[in-house]
Amino acid sequence: MSDAPLTTLPPEAAPVKGAQGCPRCKGHGYLVLAGAGQARAELCACVPTCPRCGGVGRVSVQREGALLSGRCRCRQLHDRIDHFNWAQVPARHAEATIAGFVHGALQHDKEKLDALQKGVGPWLDAFDPLKPRGLVLHGPVGRGKTHLLVGITRDLVFKHGAIVRFVEFSRLLGQLKEAYSRGEGDTALLTELAEVPILAIDELGKGRLTDWELAIIDEIISRRYNAMRCTLATTNYEPKPATGVREVNLAMVEGSRQTLGDRVGDRVFSRLREMASFVYVGGIDMRPVLGG
Ligand SMILES: [Zn+2]
Ligand SMILES: [Zn+2]
Helix, strand or coil: CCCCCCCCCCHHHCCCCCCCCCCCCCCCCEEEEECCCEEEEEECCCCCCCCCCCCCCEEEEEECCEEEEEECCCHHHHHHHHHHHHHCCEHHHCCCCHHHHHHHCCCCCHHHHHHHHHHHHHHHHCCCCCCCCEEEEECCCCCCHHHHHHHHHHHHHHHHCCCEEEEEHHHHHHHHHHHHHCCCCCCHHHHHHHHCCEEEEECCCCCCCCHHHHHHHHHHHHHHHHCCCEEEEEECCECCCCCCCCCCCCCCCCCCCCEHHHHHCHHHHHHHHHHEEEEECCCCCCCCCCCC
């Protein structure tokens, strides 16, 4: 008896989906709703009880005279729902999808369509769960980069079964600082961020960064770089090496003359350059439509 999934079950055991034409889940079988603080995925009511395992999640099959038992493939959707909830996408982005970004981008907004058609689309098509390349979305504030990053996270989880952790950069630093001040030292959180298969960082480089915070970022990115793990990010800063320019108001993002190298250090920047594809997201300010 093994707990491994039975991957070669007959076609009728294909992964569970929702009812075709379901108005709530559009046939995907899951919904993403704004929960308390974070977006929460759940099974849509249209998903029928699995005829193979009766909803128990385990099946047994006779093969070459032996009785094999394992997890039913209907669990795949349940697992992905769990993975999405583990990713911790903020509640305000619960409805963000790539399709929504396309819909929000006006047809004549060529820069946004380019970002999708020449940047994000080819990156997603080439996505290899065994050798995933990173992605950095950069461009001015309000062009929908966060929306796009959430949409990508959703696709990676539900289409590829990827394990992704989504973090807002300034919140992440706050959480780490809290853990350290509780005396947790080299925290479990830091290890989790360094070791999660895919880390999605929203607003990389934002905020007033202390030397301690820069060292933390350096450590996370270095560990991910050395282990060849996939890192995704959005940033409002130009993806260029440090210029040394100082901003009087460090909280200023829009119109800042600082580059990503100035913000996170040249070492982190050059590692990201190696690990990730960079896609410019420009065009019309979408804040009234999408936020972020
Ligand atoms: Zn449904
Ligand atoms: Zn089943």
